[in-house]
Structures are given as C-alpha cells and as structure tokens.
Amino acid sequence: MTMCFETVAALRSKLTAGEISSVELTSDALARIADLNPELNAVIASSEEQAIEAAMRADEARRDGNNNPLLGIPMLHKDIFCTQNLPTTCASKMLADFMAPYDATVVRRLDQAGMVMLGKCNMDEFAMGSSNETSYFGACKNPWNTSRVPGGSSGGSASAVAAGLAPLATGTDTGGSIRQPAALCGITGLKPTYGRVSRYGMVAFASSMDQAGPMARTAEDCALVLEAMAGGDPLDSTCSEKPVPNYAQHLSDAVTGMRVGIPKEFFSSDLNPEVATAIETALKELEGMGVKLVDVSLPSTSLGVSTYYIIAPAEASANLSRYDGVRYGYRCENPTDLQDLYLRSRSQGFGDEVKRRILIGAFTLSAASYDQYFMKAQQVRRMIAQEYDDVLSKVDVIAGPSAPNSAFLLNDTSKSITDMYMEDVFTIGANLAGLPAMSVPAGLANDLPVGMQLIGRRFGEVDILKLAHQFQQRTTWHNLTPPLKERS
C-alpha cells in the first residue's frame, strides 16, 4: 500500500497519467478502512458497492475526456452532511436510523466534481465536543496514539486522513471543530469565512458560526477542494455570492513582505509549553520566508470561550428542537401522551453533552436571563469581531497555536467539562468573527502533532492558503505519518 498517504494533487497526476484508476484507488482505500477502522473507529458508515460504482463512473468519465481535478479521488464526509445514499446520524442515537432524502450542497458539489464518497466519519454528537468522545457510536482514536483522542468535533475526519484511510475528508467548524482535530492528528484543515460554503444539508449546531471546510494533508489539497465546495447557494441565504477564486493558482504568489500578527494572548498560561516551543519555531520559519512578524493584541481573547458557550448553545437549543420524536428520528417506546413523547424521546435520544448545551441555551434565552446572558454575549461577540478586524487592518494574517495542547488521553477524568471547553480558546475567535482560519502541521510535542493556526481577513482564504502552502514547501511536518501498525 503505497498510495494511502498521497495527496489529492499527487493522486490527480497519477490518475491523469493513467498510472492508476479510481477503482484501484478506491479499492485500496476501502481495504485500508477495513483494516484499520476497527481500531480507530473513524468511519461509522460506508458502502463498498456504492464507492466502487462511483469510482467506475469516474474512470469512465475520464475516458470520456472529463479532467476535473478531483475526478475519481476517494474521500470521506463528516456524518453531519446529509447524504441520500448513506445514513446521516450526526453521531447521535436521535438520528441513528435517519436517511436524508437529499444531499447537502457540499456533498452534491463534490459528487459533481467526481469525487468518490467512501463513507461517513465519526464525530462528536451533533458536533458538540472537542474529543470525539460524545459520539453515540463510541470514541474515535488518534492514529498517532490510540489511547489518545483525535480532537473534535471532526475527530473521525481528522483521524481518517491522518491514518491514510482517505486523502481528504470534509469537516465542519463551529468553534474549532476542523482546526483542533487537524492539529491533534497532524493534518491540514481549513475553516473558510462564514458564508463561503453553503450550510444547506449540514445538520445545524450553531447556525451563525457553523462552516464546512476541507481536511487534508496539505494546504494545496485544501485549496483544490475548497474551490469545489465554495460559492453561492440559493438554498442558503447566509451563503455569499462572492465569486470563488482559483485558490490553487495563487498558492505560489509572493509572501515576502506579508505582515503576520502574533497575538500575545495566544501565548498565555493556557498554552502547553511544548506546544508553545513548536509554534515559536514554526513562526521563525515564517520569518525565514520573508514574512514580517508583528506583535499584536486581541485583549478579549479570554472572553471568547464564555461568549461562545452562551451563543452556540442558545442557537443549538432551537436548532435541536426539531428532534421531537414526531416526524423522524428516535421515538421513545409507547408514549403515554404528548408530554411523555417529548420528554422520553429527547431524554433517551440525546447524549449528556447535547442535553447540557440544550439546557444552557434554553436558560440563556429565557426571558429572565436574556439580557444578562444572550444579549451581553452578542455585544461581546461584536467587540471581539471588531478587535480582529482592527488587528487585520494592520496585518495580513494572524498566526498562533491552533490548540493549547497536543492530543490528550481518552476518558481523561481529570479533565473537567470547562477544561474541555478551553480546548477551543484559540480557535473560537475566528468563528465569532466569521473569519477564515486554518491549522497547519507545525511540529511535534511529546511525539504528538502540533498545529499552527493562520487566521485571515474575511474572504481572505488566499492569504492563509499561500502562506500555509509555502510553509509546507519548506517544512516536512505535514509529511509525517503516524506509527500505525497495519493488521494485514
């Protein structure tokens, strides 16, 4: 098995040159999933038959002259995206048997680009979590060390790409759910500007922050895939009509003279010292590329987590009201009346973290606490967004760590709920402000991957992608593969 750690770009060349077929590639990937997934639990639904059929169609299309850059390349979707052909569970008992009658816009676009869907990835239930441990289908493991978490909520996607199950997976990021697992698994993940990618068909968690993006080995791959995912959608009114740039074409644009802001608040006591060391080294590398590092300040960084954990649960509490046992999804057995149907269906169908956030959300929105909590949080959100905008008017990109720690242990009972929420401390700002941000492999701390975060201006994906790409031209962190033993 030699192709499992190839990039999308490399596979594309091989496919174009006729060195391999999509069917071969897909079969290899399916075999690797069969081999490694029992240990990783990264993939929670797949259909070999459908994948092979899609690969055959792609090979045929190529013979007919179709040369789409993504044609025939296998990939995985986070199980938050609705797919007609596979269940969409959001890793919840509530939707364990749910089949969507339609494809999410992201799924449709990548399908139209000729990508081959291998299956769906594990995740934290309804994308609520930073460790993938809240999944109804069990925790997913980090391929770098299977006693550790892959991060979350897009933990399955990150684990799968890191383990070479697929060159690409989609993820979603509401408070860091692409960047933190990408960092913990040593892959490259991009959360686009809010409104860059359609949310249609993506099961909603916190609608004002949810954003889909690619998780891959390199910035170049993220660029290729983002271009196919992004763009206006009449089915999502918050999705921007702004033209989608040819991201890949700009990857080698000059970066010399670019100004990169380093917020001092990102190097606080929250940051693990070994992670800090790795990030500082990576920042020096940026400097070596001719980039000018500038000290900046985002004074409200420490307020981000509390702000986020008011707004996101509030929106979630409404978004998850539709799971009521009436029309689809889990319904309790023998409900005695309407109240009982609601109570038991929702109590039994949701996991603890989901219920916790619904309760927090219902509380902060209640008439008695709305002004104190929800309104206040909206004000702080605007203030944080303003701080980012101010800094980004002086620098082109903000850089720092993606997560305060490297991958932590599974079932770590010493980690409180709020410790877990602090995992998002550096990533949340970009969600509150709606900015594009990515995580790039930038070193190791205790033999575990560390991710550097790059945050750009609104719709400034080109800036962070070219910086990440040229960083990857000079470093090899993204080429490291986890010490996984193949069983067969």
Next chain:
Amino acid sequence: MRWEKVMGLEVHLQLATQSKIFSSSSTTFGADPNNHTNPLDMALPGTLPVLNHEAVTKAIIFGLGVGAKLGKISRFDRKNYFYPDLPKGYQISQFFEPIVKEGVFDVPMPDGSIFPVRILRAHLEEDAGKSVHDAIPNQTGIDLNRAGTPLLEVVTEPDFRTADQVVAYLKALHALVTYLGISDGNMAEGSMRCDVNLSLRLEGEQEFGTRTELKNINSFRFIERAIYVEAERQQDLLESGRDVTQETRLFDPDADETRSMRSKEVANDYRYFPDPDLLPVVVDDETIERIRAELPELPAVKRARFTDQLGLSQYDASLLTQDRATAEFFESVAARCDNPKSAANWVLGDVSANLNKSGVALTESPLGAEALADLIIRIDDGTLSSKMAKTVFDALWEGASDVDAIIEQKGLKQVSDTGALQTIVSDLIANNPAQVEQYRAADDSKQKKLIGFFVGQAMKASKGQANPQLLNQLLKDKLS
C-alpha cells in the same frame, strides 16, 4: 356601576403568495394532507429557510395601505415552543423588529362616522401545520400543508370599547386587504383569523383590567357573540369578587361559551432570539416608492370620492367600498348611466339582495355593469317604470344582456307619448262624470285620494304601460 370593555385585536392575514414564506411549496388550499410539503416544511435536518420576497412586498403594501411607518430594517426571530404541528420546534416570526410599525387606520362606522384605530405593528411570520384528530382512529395525524404559509399579524392598540367597533374594524380591514390584493381574506379557509384581547374595567377607570385572549374566531358572525359571552363571564367573576386569570380562551359557538386553552403564566417563555439563518430584511426608499406608485385607490380615498364627487351618502359610500369588486362594479355602472345615486341604489338594493339569495359572488354573477347601466338609462329617460325595470332586471339576472331587446321582446315600453295618454285621459273624464264631479268638489287632501281612481283606470286602459308621472300630471291638469 357600569363595566367598560377594553379590547385590542390581533389579526392573522394569510398573504396571497404562490409559495410559502420560506420554501417553494405551494400555498394552495385544500390539497391532500402533506402534499404541499418539502424537506424544509418537514424540518428535516440541514434544511434552511429562504425568504420569499413576495411576502415582504405584500407586507409593505399593507403598511402603505394603513399609512404606517415601515421598518427600514426588519429581522426574523425564532419563537420557541413545542407542538406537533410546529415541525421545527420554533416559529419564525418578527418579534424585535417588525416590518410594519405604528399607523392609524380609519374605520368607517355604520352611522357614517370614522373610528380611528391605532395599529401598533404588523409583522411577518410563518403559519403552523394542523393536527388532524379524525383521520386515524385513536391517533393524531399531522398535516403540514399549511406549515410555512406566510402570515401578516396585524396588532392594534387596545382602542376598542364595543363589539360594533371590532366588527367594523374587521370589515374595513377585510376590505383593505382584498382591495390591495395582498390576501383573499377568506375567513372560512383561515386566511383571516382574529384574536381578541379583552378586559373589563369600571367606566371612568384609567387602569386596564386583567385580559384574556380569545383565539381564532373565524367568522364575523361569531365575533360579537364571543365578545358578549366573554365579557359576561368576566363581569360575573369581577362582581363576585373573583379575579380574571390571564389566559387564552377559545369560543365554542355550539356551547355558546368560552373555554380556557392554556394558562399563559405556567406555559410559555418563548425564548425569542434572532434567527441566524436569515439575513435582515432591508427595505430602501426606492422600493417603497415603487410599490407606492403601484397601489390601487384605497377604500378610504374611494369613500371620500364617492361622497364628495358623486354625492353619495356616507352610509352608501361605506357599503359600496367594503370590497373592491363591488366598488368597481358600482363605478362602471355609475359612469355609464351618469346617475351615481341610482347606481348605488341598484347595487346596494336588488343586486346585493339577489347575490345574497343565490349565494354567488358579484364577479361570478351573470349581471354585467353595462346592462345595469343601460337599465338605469331607460328608467331615467322614462322608457321604463320602476315596476317594469324589475322585470327587465330579472331577465338580466337570468343571463340576458341587451336591455332594449328585453323591452322590445316583453313589450314593456312605457307610454310617455302625451298624445296617446291625453286620449285615454279625455275618454276617462268623459265616461265618469260622477267621479269627476266628486273630485272637483273635494279639498286638496281628499283629491289626493280620489285621483287614485283615475290613475288606476288610465293604467288599465294603457295596459299598465302609461308613464305614471306623466299620467298624474295630465290628470291633474284636466281635472282641475
């Protein structure tokens, strides 16, 4: 001690759009259950609302129609509550920033006076579905055809003191929205639903009492009764020293009582917050002016024109302007016959009576405005007596349209030829000397009675076709 009713109204108007407010499903009434639904209407995961701008336009038209302030930026919010016919578990509504703000709506009262009602706001929202209790034995079905239908909720200040005012307001509102073409106003199909907030206070008091909300009274007929019954109930409570509970009540016309639906105290904190799936609705001046330029003449303006320019009474003008079809029909008739008063009498009299009797709408009736105008012209030129006119009208109602042809065919021509009538009158006087003698000897008031004999005889002689006014004149001349 006299009790005074204080009432404010919330009217839900279904806006006449082709598709739902946030989805492309049809809004047509009466389809098989759940046939007008798509994944959004069923609240499947991942679906997102997309605003139907036709609903926004219709709300702006309404705002202009009542002269209200328009929200340059309005927003949609989520109103959270669980109910099986509310698929998302929240209703998308406009709580914080409605599209239509304060306005004053002049309501014509039956006595011709104007009752100004202060509109507090009107906001866009989506309708819920329906629970169906009789389709599946021992189970409740959910029909989501109606879910997502655009509604405009029009909220007034508590300006109403009598049921008459309430009814007059609803009629005027109905007239307005049908004029504007923004709603079909069909109460039976739920296109116009009314909630009445009612409290009592002693006359002269400034403070409001505790109110109850009477929900969904779906016909003009029931409103007065519902108000009466609920006011009686509250009065009994207050006079026996008990309190009115703030709650929602339902009027049951069969039992002739109101019943508690749910207590607002225990129930609902709706946890309103801005819906992050929808962008703010921005209405610029240009859009407002473009819509204003296309507005039809409003009922109040029409009413004023009918009284000032056409010389109609306030009462007739109010009745004629209650719906656009009637007003336009009347105007066509009046313009062609050049006799607005007579046109009004016919439209409000025989036309209206026949429509009521047959149960058809004016627009579907066989009577054309031109034919009715021709009929009035023939009355005015003396061709037809009023009795004959009824015969012609009946023929028109049966589907005929050429007035002169009917007159010809039925031999209805009134004899207005002075020569022919003079012969009849002369013969009559010559043949009835005794009666002539009696008439001439009588005083004025007696003569008025006695002349009836001559009129009757002359009519008989003319086979009923003599022009009565002319006949009268001739007889008086000859007898004196």
